[in-house]
Amino acid sequence: MMRVTSVIRYVTLFLTLLGTWYLTQMYFDQSWKAISLRSWLGEALEGLQIEPQPRHKCGNQKSCPQNYFAFKIISGAANVVGPSICFNDMILMSSVKNNIGRGLNIALVNGTNGQLLKTDTFDMYSGDISKLDTFLQKIERGTIVLTASYDDAATKMNDKVRAHFTELGSSHISKLGFRDNWVFLGAKGLKNKSPFEEHIKNDAKTNKYDGWPELLEMEGCAPRKMD
Ligand SMILES: *[C@@H]1O[C@H](CO)[C@@H](O)[C@H](O)[C@H]1NC(C)=O
Numbered sequence: 001m002m003r004v005t006s007v008i009r010y011v012t013l014f015l016t017l018l019g020t021w022y023l024t025q026m027y028f029d030q031s032w033k034a035i036s037l038r039s040w041l042g043e044a045l046e047g048l049q050i051e052p053q054p055r056h057k058c059g060n061q062k063s064c065p066q067n068y069f070a071f072k073i074i075s076g077a078a079n080v081v082g083p084s085i086c087f088n089d090m091i092l093m094s095s096v097k098n099n100i101g102r103g104l105n106i107a108l109v110n111g112t113n114g115q116l117l118k119t120d121t122f123d124m125y126s127g128d129i130s131k132l133d134t135f136l137q138k139i140e141r142g143t144i145v146l147t148a149s150y151d152d153a154a155t156k157m158n159d160k161v162r163a164h165f166t167e168l169g170s171s172h173i174s175k176l177g178f179r180d181n182w183v184f185l186g187a188k189g190l191k192n193k194s195p196f197e198e199h200i201k202n203d204a205k206t207n208k209y210d211g212w213p214e215l216l217e218m219e220g221c222a223p224r225k226m227d
Contacts, residue, residue, distance in 0.1 A: 056070065057070035057088065057089035058070045058071060058072040058086035058087070058088075058089055058219060059086075060219045060220075061219065062221075064221035065221065067223065067224045067226065068221035069109075069114050069144075069221065069222045069223075070086075070087075070088060070089060070220075070221055071085075071086060071087045071088070071146065071185060071196075071219065071220060071222055072218070072219040073086075073146055073147070073148050073183040073184075073216075073217075073218050073219075074148065074183070074215060074216070074218075075148050075150065075182065075183050075215050076100075076148070076150030076151055076181070076215065077209070077212070077214075077215040078209040078210075078211065078212040079102070079150075079212070080209075081095070081215070082094065082100040082150055083105050083149065084100075084148070085105065085107050085119075085148055087107065087109055087116075087144075088109075088114045090116070092107040092109075092116055092146070093107055093119050093121075093148070099119055099121070100148075100150060101121035101122075101123060101150065102121075102123055102124075102125060102150055102151040102152065103121060103122045103124035103125060103149075103152065103153055104121070104132065104148075104150075104153050105120075105121045105122075105147065105148045105150060106120055106121070106122070106135070106145060106146065106147050107119045107145075107147075108139060108143050108144070108146075109143065109144040109145075109146065110142070110143065110144075111142045111143060111144045111222075112142060112224065112225045114224070117143065120135060123156075124152055124153045124157060125151070125152045125155045125156065126155075126156070127156060129156040129157070129158055129161060132161055133158075133160055133161055133164070136161065136164035136168075137164065139168075139188045140188060141188050141189040142188065142189060142225045143188045144185065144187045144222060145168050145184075145185070145186050145187060145188070146184075147165075147183065147185075147186075148182075149176075149181050149182040149183070151179070151212075152179050153176060153180065153182055154177050154178050154179075154180060157176060162174055165184070167188070168184075168186035168187060168190065168194070169186035169187060169190040169193050169197075170184055170193075170194065171194075171197060172184075172197055172199035175199065175201075177201065178202060179202035179211065179212055180199060180200060180201050180202050180213065181198075181199070181200045181202075181212075181213055181214070181215060181216045182197075182198070182199050182200075182216070183216045183217075183218045184197045184198075185197070185222055187225075196218060196220055196222065199216075200213040200214060200216055201213060
């Protein structure tokens with residue numbers, strides 16, 4: 001009797017161990033299939049959004065093809081945050097560079113080699129408009145012109161200056177009004193209108209800030225002058 005009991009006990013123990021081994025085997029088999037360490041890490045990184053992203057010139061969304069210059073122009077925000085102009089991965093004008101001001105901020109670049117020629121800022125609220133007239137008149141053919149508004153870019157604007165910007169390829173300059181925001185990339189000698197222009201009206205009903213519209217940000221690829 002004693003023998004039969006202990007045999008049953010051993011058989012029971014053996015079956016229990018076998019069952020445990022089987023279940024353990026099943027479980028790990030499944031889980032290793034379900035999550036490999038690599039994919040788990042990959043998902044974790046994706047979740048944290050720290051997967052390395054390629055950086056494009058000027059911090060733009062896309063890279064530019066060969067023989068195009070990357071640019072980004074950001075207008076001022078109200079009369080508080082200054083504008084910035086990036087061209088070919090170089091910040092040409094910004095608050096940090098301390099070369100911006102109320103009114104129009106303009107950078108001139110050689111359209112053939114992308115080299116900076118000049119930057120200047122023109123107070124369009126109380127400055128001398130003839131200074132801007134002369135500046136625009138002197139621009140040579142093949143020069144790329146990058147422009148950003150800050151605070152007010154229109155009070156002193158006149159038809160002569162508007163005509164200069166129209167010649168550089170602007171479509172919106174004729175409508176630019178008090179405290180509108182405007183970003184523009186044109187060139188001297190363009191045959192057509194520039195596709196690189198944004199304009200937002202100062203309108204109490206839609207303004208983001210008290211007295212000013214939302215800032216404008218425009219990025220793209222400007223073709224190099226080849227001939
Ligand atoms: C631009 O640079 C080229 C040489 O790379 C020169 O021949 C040309 O005159 C320059 N144009 C302007 C407008 O500065």
